[in-house]
Amino acid sequence: DQQVKQNSPSLSVQEGRISILNCDYTNSMFDYFLWYKKYPAEGPTFLISISSIKDKNEDGRFTVFLNKSAKHLSLHIVPSQPGDSAVYFCAASAMGNQFYFGTGTSLTVIP
Amino acid sequence: KAGVTQTPRYLIKTRGQQVTLSCSPISGHRSVSWYQQTPGQGLQFLFEYFSETQRNKGNFPGRFSGRQFSNSRSEMNVSTLELGDSALYLCASRSGETTDTQYFGPGTRLTVL
Numbered sequence: 001d002q003q004v005k006q007n008s009p010s011l012s013v014q015e016g017r018i019s020i021l022n023c024d025y026t027n028s029m030f031d032y033f034l035w036y037k038k039y040p041a042e043g044p045t046f047l048i049s050i051s052s053i054k055d056k057n058e059d060g061r062f063t064v065f066l067n068k069s070a071k072h073l074s075l076h077i078v079p080s081q082p083g084d085s086a087v088y089f090c091a092a093s094a095m096g097n098q099f100y101f102g103t104g105t106s107l108t109v110i111p
Numbered sequence: 112k113a114g115v116t117q118t119p120r121y122l123i124k125t126r127g128q129q130v131t132l133s134c135s136p137i138s139g140h141r142s143v144s145w146y147q148q149t150p151g152q153g154l155q156f157l158f159e160y161f162s163e164t165q166r167n168k169g170n171f172p173g174r175f176s177g178r179q180f181s182n183s184r185s186e187m188n189v190s191t192l193e194l195g196d197s198a199l200y201l202c203a204s205r206s207g208e209t210t211d212t213q214y215f216g217p218g219t220r221l222t223v224l
Contacts, residue, residue: 034212043115043201043215044154089154091213098144098167099213103153 003027004092006102014110019077021105023090026071030092034099035064035075038087047088048075080109113138115204115216123222129190132219136183136204142166143185144213145177146201154201160185161207189221197223 005024013019021035031052036044050057050064050073057064063076073092077084087106091099116135124130136143144167145157156169160179179185183204189196199220203213 036215041199041218041220043117043203043217046212046214049212091154096207096211098156098159098169100156101146101154103151 002103003030003100004090004102006088006090006105008105009103010106010108012108012110013080015082016079019075019080019084019107019109021075021077021088021090021107023073023075023102024071025073025092025100027092027094027100028068028071029094030100031095032093033064033066033073034091035062036089036091037084038089038104044089077107080107082109082111085109115202115214117200117202117216117219119219120217121220121222123224124192125224126192126194128192129188130192130221132187132189132200132202132221134185134187134202134204134216136185136202137214140204140206140214141183142205142207143179143183144203144205145185145187146203147171148199148201148218149197157187192223194223197221 034049035047038044065074087104089104091101093099142161144159146154159167163179174190177187199218201218203215205211205213
């Protein structure tokens with residue numbers, strides 16, 4: 001049972017534009033959410049997190065939005081750069097328990 | 112602070128053999144989790160160890176086992192290897208508090224022939 005879903009396997013965006021990556025979850029007990037970026041043959045790199053008491057968290061070009069009523073999470077990258085091309089995973093956990101990961105969205109930023 | 116380290120980085124084994132992978136967490140982190148990544152499958156959770164005790168376990172067969180030592184270093188063992196075990200095995204550490212971030216190592220690429 002996939003508790004965290006990323007329904008778009010891939011996304012292409014022009015350099016300088018906004019990239020929006022989406023994530024849906026089913027478990028209303030999730031209280032902590034993370035986004036990771038992954039290059040081939042490397043481990044995922046932590047990007048940004050948000051706890052369920054917030055609905056937005058910003059760090060430089062990266063902003064994560066949380067809509068608890070819709071059980072939806074999104075990552076905005078503005079402006080997108082070619083170096084942002086990677087696979088992005090969202091993850092969620094409940095009360096410090098294991099993290100559940102989505103299947104990833106492959107982002108390509110076109111120069 | 113040094114990051115999460117995993118050894119070896121690459122491994123080639125044949126069916127039926129067993130393998131042990133090692134993970135050293137970030138200093139001060141007491142929780143270590145293991146994941147398997149295969150193409151198109153995302154990250155599949157194997158298990159988590161916290162203070163030498165298995166805290167959570169995913170849906171993998173008993174051929175996959177792990178342990179954690181008093182210095183928080185962890186090992187994962189896979190016995191009777193199958194072709195389908197070929198994957199990138201990732202280790203992640205976190206402090207172990209309720210809301211904290213998990214940091215990943217570079218992974219061990221296991222190929223089973």
